[in-house]
Amino acid sequence: MDHGKISKEIASGLVELQSRIKKAGIPSSKLDETLNIATWNIREFGKKPRSEAAVHYLAEILGQFDLIGVVELRDNLSDLGRVLQILGPYWKVVYSDMIPDDGGNHERIAFIYDKRAVVFTGMAAEANPPRTKEGQEYHSQISWWRSPYLASFRAGKFDFVVLSAHIRWGDDEKARQGELQMLADWLDEKRKETTLEDKDLIVMGDFNIASRDDDLFKAITSKGLQIPKALQSLEFGSDLARKKRYDQILHFPIYPENFTNNGGVLDFYCGDIEPLFPGMAKLKFTYQLSDHLPLWMQINTDIEGQILDQIIQG
Template sequence: MQHGTLAPALARGLLKLKDRIDAAGIPSSCLDQTINIATWNIREFGKKPRSEAAIHYVAEILGQFDLISVVELRENLGDLKRVLDILGPEWRAVYSGVVPDDGGNGERIGFIFDRRAVGFQGMAAVAVPPRVKVGGEYLIQDRFWWRLPYMASFCAGSFEFILIAAHIRWGNGDTDRLAEIELLAQWIDVFRQSEQATTRDLIVVGDFNIPSRRSALFKAITRYGLHVPKALLADTFGSNLARNKRYDQILQYPSEAYPDSFADKGGVLDFHVSDALVGELFPPELFPTMTMDKYTYQLSDHLPLWIQVRTDDARAKLEAMAG
C-alpha cells in the first residue's frame, strides 16, 4: 500500500479505519493456498471525483482482499486509477464497457486483483441471453438485463475458476427484480455446462438486491444449484450500512472434485460501524457539510462481502485422475 505522506487528519482517519478492518477478523491469505475474494458495490464510483480521504479509504479497504468484484463502477475511470496507484504496481483491473442508456446507468462491472496472488486467464465477457431466429435474424426475446452481467477467468494456486458478477435492477419492487434474477440463474446453469466454460468452478457475486434468504428472489437465484458458502449462511448480518439486508451475495456450485474449496471464513467488512462515527473518517474541520447521504457517495451505502477460498486443489485433481 502506497499511501505516501498524509495530512495528520487523514492519517488519523486511516488509523480509525484500520481499527474497523481489524475488527472484521479477515484472515491473511497464503500464496498458492488461499485467497480472499470480495464483492463491493462502491456507490457511483467514478461519477464524481471523490475526496483524497475517500480514495485512500477505498484503497485501504480493497487492499484487504486478493480479488474484488466492484459494481457501480462508472464510465469515468479516473478514481479507479487513483486507487490503483495507492494499491501499488502489482494490482490490476479488468472491467466491462457501459450500457449507454439510462437503464444501464452508465455503469461497468470491474474486477480488481493483486497479480501476486491471482492470475487473469484471458477470458472476459458479458453475458448474452439466448437468441431466437425470427425470419432471417437472431433476436433476443422478452427478457434482458438492465446492466449486463460480466465474467472473467482467473487462477490462484492450482485452482482455476470463473468469476461472474451482476448488478440486478432495483426497480419498483421484488417483481421487477425477479425476471432478471430468473434469467441470470438460467443463463449461468446453461453456461457452466457449455464449452464456453473453461472450468466448472464458478463463483457468482454482486449486488442482487435480495433482501434475505427467505425471499422469492433468493429462491430464484439458487433454483439450479447455486448455494451460499457455509461461512455466509448466518442471517445475523447484512451488507447494507444498517447490516439488516443481504443485498449482496457470494454464491457457488458445489464442486464434487473439491468440495472444500470454500473455507469456513467469511463475512462483511464493516467500515461504517455507526452513523455517529462518520466524523472519525471525515472530521468536521475538513468536511463541515458532511451528511450521511454525502458520506455514502464518498465511501458507499454497501459494505464489502467477503469469503476465503482454498486454492490448492492439486490433490483433488490427482485423486480424480487416479479414480
C-alpha cells in the same frame, strides 16, 4: 500499499479505519493455498470525484482482499486510477464497457486483483441473454439492465471463472425476479458447456435481494447455486444498517472443500462517520465510501489432493 505524503487528518482516519478492518477478522491469505475474495458495490464510483481522504480509504479497504468484484463503477475511470496508484504496481483491473442509458446507469463491472496472488487467464466477457429466432432476426425476450460480467482467473493450481452482476432495482419486483431467474438459467447452461474455461463458477454482486426468504432469492438459487457454508450463518446484511442481503457470493457446490470457514462483512461504517470524515452527513458519506459494505470470503486454492484423486479415479 503506498499512501505517500498525506495530511494528519487522513492519517488519523486511516488509523481508525484499520481498527475497524481488524474487527472484521479477515485472515491473511497464503500464496498458492488460500485466496481472499470480495464483492463490493462502491456507490456511483466515478460519477463525481472522490475526496483525497476517500481515495485513500477505498484503497485501504480494497487492499484487504486479493480479488474484488466491483459494481457501480461508472464511465469515468479517473478515481479508479487514483486508487490503483495507491494500491501499487502489483494491482490490476479488468472491466466491462459502460452502458450509456438510464437502465445501464453508465455503469461498468470490474475485477480488481493483486497479481501476486491471482492472475487473469484471458477470458473476459459480458453475459448475453438467451435469444429466439423471429423471422431472420434473433431477439431476447427479456434483458439484463446491466449485463453480468465474467472473467477467468488462476490462483496456484486453482482455475476458476467469476461472474459479477448488478441486478436491476426498478419499481417492478416481478421484473427483477425475472432477471434473476434468467441469470440462474444462464449460469446453469453455462456450467454444462464442454468448452467452458473451468467448471468452478463463483457468482457475486449486488442482486438487490432484501432477504434470503423471499422469491427473489429462490429465483437465483433455483438451479443449484448456494451460499458457501462460511456465509450461511451470517446474521447480518451488507447495507450500512446491516439488515439487507442485497450482496451475495454464491457457488455451485461441486467442490465445497474449496471454500473455507472464513467469511463475513467488513464494516467500515460502524455507525460513526466522524473519525473518518469530521462533520460529514451520512448521505454524503455514502458517496465518498459507499452505502454497501464489502462481503468477503476465503477460498482454498491448494487443490493438489483433488488433482491426485481425479487421476486415480480416471
